[in-house]
Amino acid sequence: MHNTAPVTDRVSRVGTLQPAFFSAVVSLVAVFAAVGSTIPLFNVYRAENGFTNADISITVVAYSVATLATLLFLGRLSNHLGRRLTSITSLSLLLLGCLLLLDVHDIGILIVGRVMMGLGAGLASSSLTSYIVDAAPPEPAWLASVASSQTVMLGLALGAITSGALVQYGPWPRDLIYLVVIGLLLLSAALIALSPETATPKPGAWRSLRPRVAVPARVRPLLPVAAAVFLATWAAGAFYQAFVPALVEDQLHTRSTLILGVVFAAYMGPSVLGAPLGGRFTPARAQRFGMSGFLAGMIGVITAIATGTLMLFIAATVVAGASQGIAISAATRGLLHGSTLADRAPTFSVIYLLSYSGATIPALIAGQLTHTFSLPQISLGYGGLALASALFTVVGARNPQATAPSSML
Numbered sequence: 001m002h003n004t005a006p007v008t009d010r011v012s013r014v015g016t017l018q019p020a021f022f023s024a025v026v027s028l029v030a031v032f033a034a035v036g037s038t039i040p041l042f043n044v045y046r047a048e049n050g051f052t053n054a055d056i057s058i059t060v061v062a063y064s065v066a067t068l069a070t071l072l073f074l075g076r077l078s079n080h081l082g083r084r085l086t087s088i089t090s091l092s093l094l095l096l097g098c099l100l101l102l103d104v105h106d107i108g109i110l111i112v113g114r115v116m117m118g119l120g121a122g123l124a125s126s127s128l129t130s131y132i133v134d135a136a137p138p139e140p141a142w143l144a145s146v147a148s149s150q151t152v153m154l155g156l157a158l159g160a161i162t163s164g165a166l167v168q169y170g171p172w173p174r175d176l177i178y179l180v181v182i183g184l185l186l187l188s189a190a191l192i193a194l195s196p197e198t199a200t201p202k203p204g205a206w207r208s209l210r211p212r213v214a215v216p217a218r219v220r221p222l223l224p225v226a227a228a229v230f231l232a233t234w235a236a237g238a239f240y241q242a243f244v245p246a247l248v249e250d251q252l253h254t255r256s257t258l259i260l261g262v263v264f265a266a267y268m269g270p271s272v273l274g275a276p277l278g279g280r281f282t283p284a285r286a287q288r289f290g291m292s293g294f295l296a297g298m299i300g301v302i303t304a305i306a307t308g309t310l311m312l313f314i315a316a317t318v319v320a321g322a323s324q325g326i327a328i329s330a331a332t333r334g335l336l337h338g339s340t341l342a343d344r345a346p347t348f349s350v351i352y353l354l355s356y357s358g359a360t361i362p363a364l365i366a367g368q369l370t371h372t373f374s375l376p377q378i379s380l381g382y383g384g385l386a387l388a389s390a391l392f393t394v395v396g397a398r399n400p401q402a403t404a405p406s407s408m409l
Contacts, residue, residue, distance in 0.1 A: 020083075020198060021135035023191035024128050025147055027087060029155040030188040031124040034094045034181045035063070035117055036159025038101065039264050040167050040257040042245040044174060045104060053246050053375070055107050057367025060242040062111045063118040064360035068353060070122025073209050075349025078127035080205035082197050083134065086127035091189045093120030098178045098185070125152075125352040133336065134198035145333035146279065148348070150272045150325055156237075157269035164261020173257075215350050216343050218401055219335050222283075223350075225396045226331040229287055230351065231358030232389035233294060233324040238359035239382045240267050240317075242367065247375050252310045259310075266314050267321040274325030283334035284397040290327025294320050295390040302383045305376050327393070337400035 045051045078086040097116030104110050129148040136144035163177040170176045215223060240263070248260050278286035300316025303309075335347055362385065366378050 017135040017196060017198065018137075019191075020195040021132060021137070021147075023188070023195040024083075024087070024131040024135060025151055027091060027188035027192055028124060028128045028132065028151040029158065030181070030184045031090065031094055031121055031128065032152050032155025033159030033162070033184060034098055034155075035121055036156035036264065036268070037098075037163040037177045037181050038114065038117075039160050039241050039245065040164040040261045041104075041174065041177075042241075043249055043255065043257065043260065044167065045110065046246070049105065049107075051107055051110070053243065053370045054367050055110075056245070057242045057363055057370065059107070059111050059114045060238055061360055061364045061367065063114040063121075064238065064356045064363070066115040066118025067122035067125070068356045068360060070119050071126060071349045071353050071356070074123055075126045075353075076346050077123075077205060077209070078130055079199060079346075080202055082201045083127055083131040083199050084192055084195065084197050085201075086123060087131060087192050088189050090120045090123035090127060091185050091192070093117075093123065095182055095185045096120075098182050102175050102178050104174070122352070122356075126346075126349045129348045131198060133339075145336055146276055146329050148332065150329060153268040153271035153321075153325065157265035157267075157272075160264040160268070161258075161261040164256075164258040164264075167257040169258070215335060215347050216339065219337055222331075222334045222398055222400065225287060225393050225398065226335055226351075227354045228389040228392045228396075229291060229327045229331045230354040232291070232386050233328055234355040234358035235362040235385055236294075236298065236320065236324070236382060237267065238363040239366070239379070240264050242363050243375050243378065247305060247379070248310075251305050251308055251376060252313060253308065254310065263314060263317060266317040267324075270318050270322035271325030271328065274322035274329075276329075277322075278326035278330040279333070281330070282399050283330045283337075284399045286330030287327050287334075287397045288394050290323045290325070290330060291390040291393040293323030294327060295386050297321070297323055298383050298386040302376075302379050305379050334400050 042051075042056050046053075046056065074086075093116055097113045097120060100109060100113035100116060104113070132148045132151070133144045136147060159177075159181070162180070166177045166180070167173045172179075244263060245260055248263055249255050254260075274290070278290060280286075281289065297316050297318075297320025300319060301313060304313035304316055332351060335351060339347060362382065366381065369378055369381075
């Protein structure tokens with residue numbers, strides 16, 4: 001007689017954790033919808049408050065630095081306090097940031113509001129993504145890595161395009177999107193509060209605040225190429241936040257906030273569609289394919305800026321976005337190979353430290369260069385970064401060790 005207990009236990013566990021998986025995915029979408037909601041308003045702030053391109057770049061850098069600091073010091077906190085408490089805390093920080101942005105009248109308020117969003121997004125990047133992986137069903141095998149890496153992109157896309165539409169067509173153009181996001185964050189906090197915990201709280205929370213950046217030894221050989229993928233793709237994401245609002249208006253000749261939201265969503269949204277395609281290939285092959293497509297897309301973006309062609313810009317953005325989804329999810333899948341529950345929060349902290357470093361450092365440099373170079377010239381620098389990263393990935397991409405446990409794949 002066959003022993004059916006393991007199968008029964010596994011089915012029971014999946015059923016029990018379904019609410020947690022759903023709640024964590026919805027909450028991560030809400031977090032990054034809040035982050036993306038500000039982007040179509042950057043041109044409004046430029047026009048009505050006199051903010052410069054350098055000012056907007058500083059807000060992007062401030063957000064990224066806050067996120068980096070949170071990941072560095074709080075990245076392992078959910079292992080000790082539990083996923084639910086840290087997730088609800090991250091949602092509360094985002095909510096506070098949205099409340100501050102309801103009254104933007106000088107650049108300081110915008111920066112502080114974005115810093116609060118960065119703190120919340122940083123905490124969510126380790127706690128909610130770990131929550132998703134903990135609670136994800138075992139099949140399909142790629143679901144955990146795709147949901148944890150691409151929910152971020154989906155949230156950014158939804159936040160930007162909804163914001164663009166509400167700013168252009170809704171009442172209270174500077175406020176309505178934040179009110180909508182506040183409601184979504186409150187709903188997410190309620191869902192998390194009602195969901196089962198996946199990480200049993202344990203002592204050592206204070207010790208976990210000491211910065212420690214590490215991934216399991218078995219996947220360290222994969223880290224250089226993964227770093228190239230995260231750095232280049234997230235640098236492009238920061239480029240779309242900091243400089244594309246001005247480029248759309250000045251080079252592509254439209255002031256529509258809806259078009260601006262669509263352009264940003266065209267980079268982030270297709271990433272979600274591209275990610276499952278990468279699951280059909282080994283991590284190394286998917287990273288090579290994804291970064292090659294990302295490079296092609298960035299070349300198209302630079303060409304569109306030079307020629308002032310909006311439709312080419314959007315089409316090339318879609319290609320770059322879908323391709324980055326393939327590369328990012330494949331890199332994440334490789335780093336999660338054989339991970340344990342305790343590995344996940346620090347691994348995601350490393351992933352997002354690399355990602356936000358890619359967003360922060362080039363944006364900081366480019367923001368200073370806006371005093372000397374035009375935005376089309378600055379876009380060439382981002383194209384050069386895409387070229388270097390794609391070449392490094394094509395040459396150096398590797399698969400996880402075949403002997404490592406594969407339960408997380």
